[in-house]
Amino acid sequence: MFSPNDNLADLAAEISSNTAIITSYLEKNKLPQPTFAVNSPRSLPEAPEVQAARMALIEAATKIHHLAVGADEYIWSQALTLKHDQSVIDTLNQYNVWDAVPLEGTTTYAAISAKTGLAEHALIRIMRHAMTTGIFTEAAPGSGQIMHTAASSMPARFAIQKAWIGHNLEEVAAGAIYQSKALRMYANSQEPGEVAMALALKDGWAADKTFFEWAGESEREGEAKGWRVRRFGQAMESAANLGATKIEHIHAGFNWDSLGEATVVDIGGSVGHASIELAKKHPHLRFIVQDFAELEPQHNALVPSTVRSRISFQPHSFFTPQPVANADVYFLKHILHDWSDKYALKILRNIIPALKPGARVIVMDGVLPPPGTAPLNVERLLTSVDLQMMLGFNSKERMAGDWIKLFKEADPRFEVKGIVQPPGSAAALIEVVWKRDT
Numbered sequence: 497m498f499s500p501n502d503n504l505a506d507l508a509a510e511i512s513s514n515t516a517i518i519t520s521y522l523e524k525n526k527l528p529q530p531t532f533a534v535n536s537p538r539s540l541p542e543a544p545e546v547q548a549a550r551m552a553l554i555e556a557a558t559k560i561h562h563l564a565v566g567a568d569e570y571i572w573s574q575a576l577t578l579k580h581d582q583s584v585i586d587t588l589n590q591y592n593v594w595d596a597v598p599l600e601g602t603t604t605y606a607a608i609s610a611k612t613g614l615a616e617h618a619l620i621r622i623m624r625h626a627m628t629t630g631i632f633t634e635a636a637p638g639s640g641q642i643m644h645t646a647a648s649s650m651p652a653r654f655a656i657q658k659a660w661i662g663h664n665l666e667e668v669a670a671g672a673i674y675q676s677k678a679l680r681m682y683a684n685s686q687e688p689g690e691v692a693m694a695l696a697l698k699d700g701w702a703a704d705k706t707f708f709e710w711a712g713e714s715e716r717e718g719e720a721k722g723w724r725v726r727r728f729g730q731a732m733e734s735a736a737n738l739g740a741t742k743i744e745h746i747h748a749g750f751n752w753d754s755l756g757e758a759t760v761v762d763i764g765g766s767v768g769h770a771s772i773e774l775a776k777k778h779p780h781l782r783f784i785v786q787d788f789a790e791l792e793p794q795h796n797a798l799v800p801s802t803v804r805s806r807i808s809f810q811p812h813s814f815f816t817p818q819p820v821a822n823a824d825v826y827f828l829k830h831i832l833h834d835w836s837d838k839y840a841l842k843i844l845r846n847i848i849p850a851l852k853p854g855a856r857v858i859v860m861d862g863v864l865p866p867p868g869t870a871p872l873n874v875e876r877l878l879t880s881v882d883l884q885m886m887l888g889f890n891s892k893e894r895m896a897g898d899w900i901k902l903f904k905e906a907d908p909r910f911e912v913k914g915i916v917q918p919p920g921s922a923a924a925l926i927e928v929v930w931k932r933d934t
């Protein structure tokens with residue numbers, strides 16, 4: 497958290513000491529140092545001491561940047577630059593400039609313009625701004641020879657990042673502009689369609705529709721109906737590959753091996769990336785992934801042959817009663833945060849008729865920490881997701897007490913056994929056990 501006692505000298509010392517921890521770890525382990533070059537490592541090692549130093553370094557660097565800009569200019573310059581920072585990424589993505597620049601060597605503005613159809617005069621200005629944030633660079637300043645940086649190469653190398661950018665900058669960012677208007681119109685609504693994103697995107701999104709219903713009806717030339725749902729599925733897959741939202745954190749928050757031979761129903765499991773990850777490490781577990789039928793082809797394409805016999809896909813809406821009775825675990829990863837309490841309660845109560853005594857509901861979702869108690873960039877990630885939930889879904893990220901209250905209200909027979917936050921993860925695993933009827 498920003499404190500009145502933070503100052504340039506202390507922050508500089510903090511930056512220096514944490515940089516030393518990271519660089520000496522890399523040197524000792526003969527690992528490459530991160531740079532802006534395309535061949536830079538994608539991320540720093542997972543070793544806890546490196547990650548702790550990285551968190552402290554990001555926090556100190558953020559604060560020192562703020563102090564160096566100065567109070568007078570800080571908000572003023574944020575208001576000027578932030579919207580362009582995101583609009584240039586959006587345009588680079590919509591015109592797929594990522595793929596128009598070679599991963600090795602350089603190209604010219606004229607060649608990128610010819611490949612993408614983006615007018616050269618606009619392209620030059622858009623890329624100049626992007627370059628001020630480390631996205632693309634010129635081989636020599638003013639040379640007009642464009643090359644990737646490590647960051648700009650990511651959507652080119654990992655295409656699902658384009659879906660994450662598209663969902664965030666075409667849909668969520670459009671809604672962000674309408675946030676204050678939505679708050680005036682719908683102050684205390686719990687309805688998923690009475691949100692800023694619906695005001696912004698209109699286009700058939702009625703107030704009684706959810707983002708998912710609206711996205712399911714989306715049409716675009718050359719694509720089958722529901723392209724936004726499929727893109728959203730890829731966006732979730734991309735989050736599952738990265739840092740604090742990386743899918744691997746799923747193993748640390750619950751002892752999956754303690755289940756023995758067991759069936760896990762992955763409710764709202766999207767294309768199935770969580771079930772696939774669990775299936776790879778836990779051969780005694782079987783999975784049923786439930787989500788919209790539109791996602792089944794992507795699911796089938798994603799499941800590796802090694803685990804195919806233990807994972808199936810079942811089209812199912814969680815607003816109807818759970819069709820798989822007596823499973824051992826009903827898993828809800830990043831589902832309940834999409835819904836206001838009114839609808840989260842309906843989702844939970846729809847599972848109840850299927851529950852056998854001792855069955856578990858395991859939730860993997862953000863648990864918002866008290867302000868200032870998590871590393872700054874983890875807290876920013878969670879507050880960003882919280883606002884994303886507000887403007888797209890009228891829902892929220894919940895604090896530990898909110899989760900306990902939600903389950904108690906859904907049914908007193910739900911018992912929250914534990915909330916575990918795996919180190920480095922933005923999401924916690926909440927273990928809930930269905931108690932025997934008394």
Ligand SMILES: C[S@@+](CC[C@H](N)C(=O)[O-])C[C@H]1O[C@@H](n2cnc3c(N)ncnc32)[C@H](O)[C@@H]1O
Nearest residue numbers: 708732764765766787788812813814815829830
């Ligand atoms: C935020 S995503 C989470 C996906 C996945 N569990 C994960 O963590 O990556 C929410 C998921 O809920 C699904 N969903 C939305 N409404 C649904 C409904 N009524 N029934 C089943 N799934 C639904 C969406 O298609 C999407 O895959």
